[in-house]
Amino acid sequence: MRALHGIDLEVRRGEALGLVGESGCGKSVTWLAALGLLGGRARIGGEVLLEGRNLAGAPVAELERVRGRRIAMIFQDPSSSLNPVHRIGRQLGEALRLHRGLEGTALEAEAQRLLDRVGIADGKRRLGDYPHELSGGMNQRVMIAMALAGQPDLLIADEPTTALDATIQAQILELLAEIRRETRMAMVLISHDLGVVAENTDRVCVMYAGRIVEDAPIDTVFEAPAHPYTRGLLAALPELEGPRRMLVPIAGVVPEPANLPPGCSFAPRCDRRIEACGHAPPPATELAPQHRVACIRA
Amino acid sequence: MTALLEVSNLARTYDVRRGRWPFARLATLHAVDGVSFELPAGRTLGLVGESGCGKTTTAKLVLGLLPASGGEVRVGGEALPAAHSPHWRALRRRMQMVYQDPLGALDRRLSVGRQVMEPLVIHGAGSTAERRDKALAMLDAVGLAQHHFDRFPHELSGGQRQRIVLARALILDPQLLVCDEPISALDVSIQAQVVNLLLALQQKLGLAYLFISHDLRMVRQVSHEVAVMYLGRIVEQGDPDRLFATPAHPYTQALVSAIPTHGRARKRRIVLPGEPPNPVDRPAGCAFHPRCPHAVERCRIETPALRLLADGRRAACHLAEQIA
Ligand SMILES: Nc1ncnc2c1ncn2[C@@H]1O[C@H](COP(=O)(O)OP(=O)(O)OP(=O)(O)O)[C@@H](O)[C@H]1O
Ligand SMILES: Nc1ncnc2c1ncn2[C@@H]1O[C@H](COP(=O)(O)OP(=O)(O)OP(=O)(O)O)[C@@H](O)[C@H]1O
Ligand code: SF4
Ligand SMILES: [Mg+2]
Ligand SMILES: [Mg+2]
Numbered sequence: 001m002r003a004l005h006g007i008d009l010e011v012r013r014g015e016a017l018g019l020v021g022e023s024g025c026g027k028s029v030t031w032l033a034a035l036g037l038l039g040g041r042a043r044i045g046g047e048v049l050l051e052g053r054n055l056a057g058a059p060v061a062e063l064e065r066v067r068g069r070r071i072a073m074i075f076q077d078p079s080s081s082l083n084p085v086h087r088i089g090r091q092l093g094e095a096l097r098l099h100r101g102l103e104g105t106a107l108e109a110e111a112q113r114l115l116d117r118v119g120i121a122d123g124k125r126r127l128g129d130y131p132h133e134l135s136g137g138m139n140q141r142v143m144i145a146m147a148l149a150g151q152p153d154l155l156i157a158d159e160p161t162t163a164l165d166a167t168i169q170a171q172i173l174e175l176l177a178e179i180r181r182e183t184r185m186a187m188v189l190i191s192h193d194l195g196v197v198a199e200n201t202d203r204v205c206v207m208y209a210g211r212i213v214e215d216a217p218i219d220t221v222f223e224a225p226a227h228p229y230t231r232g233l234l235a236a237l238p239e240l241e242g243p244r245r246m247l248v249p250i251a252g253v254v255p256e257p258a259n260l261p262p263g264c265s266f267a268p269r270c271d272r273r274i275e276a277c278g279h280a281p282p283p284a285t286e287l288a289p290q291h292r293v294a295c296i297r298a
Numbered sequence: 299m300t301a302l303l304e305v306s307n308l309a310r311t312y313d314v315r316r317g318r319w320p321f322a323r324l325a326t327l328h329a330v331d332g333v334s335f336e337l338p339a340g341r342t343l344g345l346v347g348e349s350g351c352g353k354t355t356t357a358k359l360v361l362g363l364l365p366a367s368g369g370e371v372r373v374g375g376e377a378l379p380a381a382h383s384p385h386w387r388a389l390r391r392r393m394q395m396v397y398q399d400p401l402g403a404l405d406r407r408l409s410v411g412r413q414v415m416e417p418l419v420i421h422g423a424g425s426t427a428e429r430r431d432k433a434l435a436m437l438d439a440v441g442l443a444q445h446h447f448d449r450f451p452h453e454l455s456g457g458q459r460q461r462i463v464l465a466r467a468l469i470l471d472p473q474l475l476v477c478d479e480p481i482s483a484l485d486v487s488i489q490a491q492v493v494n495l496l497l498a499l500q501q502k503l504g505l506a507y508l509f510i511s512h513d514l515r516m517v518r519q520v521s522h523e524v525a526v527m528y529l530g531r532i533v534e535q536g537d538p539d540r541l542f543a544t545p546a547h548p549y550t551q552a553l554v555s556a557i558p559t560h561g562r563a564r565k566r567r568i569v570l571p572g573e574p575p576n577p578v579d580r581p582a583g584c585a586f587h588p589r590c591p592h593a594v595e596r597c598r599i600e601t602p603a604l605r606l607l608a609d610g611r612r613a614a615c616h617l618a619e620q621i622a
Binding site for chain 1: 312314315316346347348349350354398399400402441443445454455456457458459478479482483484485486487488489490491493494512513514515516518519539542543552553554556557558559560567569570574575576578579
């Protein structure tokens with residue numbers, strides 16, 4: 001089964017890139033593949049260049065030096081990156097020891113400072129807690145603290161704030177913005193929350209069925225979305241004000257990865273489809289500077 | 299008429315150590331501290347609030363998955379039977395929960411299909427073929443395809459896993475579904491699809507939902523009533539439209555002002571000063587007072603009760619009338 005079909009992405013130092021798209025379209029797999037975290041059964045083609053060095057196929061030792069230190073990832077599922085049998089202080093401490101070489105009281109102090117920065121009160125006591133003693137959102141913030149522990153150059157934040165309420169979410173995103181201003185850390189923000197993406201990134205890539213279908217500056221995406229899938233996403237959003245209306249999902253279902261339609265993958269669900277859409281996957285074309293769309297009718 | 303679910307004065311504490319050392323002094327953490335609400339059949343109560351304020355704990359208490367330290371839960375007018383008793387098991391069939399962390403809720407070694415069918419197997423419902431058909435129909439209802447039936451949880455995306463959990467919870471035709479962040483891992487189109495499904499099931503089967511979410515837009519979309527929690531207590535409760543349009547409690551005001559928006563410029567965000575609350579050292583008086591922009595002397599001393607305001611909603615704030 002093929003999960004990704006030629007993803008071309010570039011993230012510049014200091015840039016914040018948003019990545020949105022339907023569930024299962026490959027947003028997480030893209031980065032797991034790039035960091036060599038998919039396991040032996042995955043086959044990966046293409047290049048992953050970090051300041052010109054190719055990471056794809058790089059020796060394990062080199063990848064291990066990059067992971068956490070140069071490129072850190074906040075994983076989507078707490079249970080896939082927090083170990084339930086260790087106290088969070090130990091897990092955070094390990095990251096600090098490994099990436100920053102801290103020991104003893106310096107390590108303890110830094111661990112507390114990180115918990116404090118992600119808005120967890122009473123950090124000293126909390127370091128002794130196990131993940132099951134924390135709420136879902138607290139675990140998510142522990143993972144954020146762990147990702148920040150290595151002071152990475154690039155942070156891949158996969159749904160970093162979905163378990164957080166709006167006030168703490170705003171506080172965490174403000175913290176990430178602050179770190180980016182201070183250190184010019186680049187960030188890839190993967191999120192289903194289009195408001196979060198709008199407020200925290202400069203540019204957004206919209207993915208569908210393992211491909212990038214639209215790549216544009218943030219304002220363009222919301223004001224003049226060009227791909228029918230992007231428009232469908234925006235139309236499905238509920239409002240906070242006004243009369244409640246029935247939500248409008250995009251008609252149809254996502255194609256099976258092993259069974260993609262021959263032309264545009266979105267064609268079977270697209271209300272602007274013409275016959276030519278079924279012939280070949282549409283190439284990405286430049287509509288305006290920095291605005292690329294893979295749709296022949298855009 | 300008695301409500302399907304009546305919760306009165308529910309409380310749950312944890313004994314925790316003050317420091318990291320084994321001999322450190324014990325302290326009491328009030329995860330849920332006197333929560334009351336009613337949920338009639340066929341209705342939805344949205345539960346929102348600060349991360350760590352006790353929403354998941356409340357959900358687990360309601361289902362008897364966690365013993366309460368105080369208060370009472372009544373289902374259909376009767377007190378919740380002791381956990382793991384035969385009566386409780388029978389009741390649990392009608393009350394299902396969708397957990398916050400889908401990977402943690404799924405068994406990694408079992409295929410998707412087996413997990414969705416599992417509740418039917420446990421309760422001995424249907425023949426093997428019927429179970430399979432029902433599971434496939436359920437997968438379809440949550441927007442998954444036939445080919446997902448034989449896959450394993452780690453081979454699925456976050457949103458796909460969440461829908462498996464939802465399918466498994468719905469397969470027994472429950473009367474009450476407690477949903478802890480059921481849709482936050484889904485893309486907006488599938489969120490819309492799942493929410494429409496939940497609403498359709500409610501209309502058809504009269505399901506009641508306790509709907510926990512940080513997505514206030516979605517909460518408004520599905521709820522008949524909303525309760526806002528802060529540090530283990532309900533601080534505001536009422537009609538969703540009114541509550542989100544003109545929040546009465548200062549915490550709700552801050553929460554609503556922080557909702558990220560796209561397009562139209564947002565109203566000014568109310569930034570809460572000070573530390574996030576520590577449930578071990580609950581501030582005296584109104585627990586929100588150290589961060590509240592409106593706090594007066596009285597707030598530091600007297601704990602505000604959740605009281606009825608003129609417009610029919612409830613708020614636990616001494617100054618609710620002045621600042622709304
Ligand atoms: N280890 C794996 N083995 C086989 N298939 C996998 C594996 N991990 C993911 N997949 C498949 O790859 C596709 C892309 O998954 P991915 O996790 O990247 O989706 P996503 O875009 O992050 O979705 P979500 O928004 O739901 O998290 C999915 O169809 C998924 O089922
Ligand atoms: N087993 C436990 N031992 C000690 N403390 C616990 C335990 N379980 C929960 N708590 C504490 O109880 C409080 C409430 O947690 P709960 O999980 O109910 O929060 P929540 O409202 O669901 O938060 P979130 O939105 O982040 O999921 C938190 O302070 C948490 O640390
Ligand atoms: S009671 Fe006082 S401190 Fe509490 S929310 Fe109202 S004004 Fe603020
Ligand atoms: Mg993902
Ligand atoms: Mg929770």
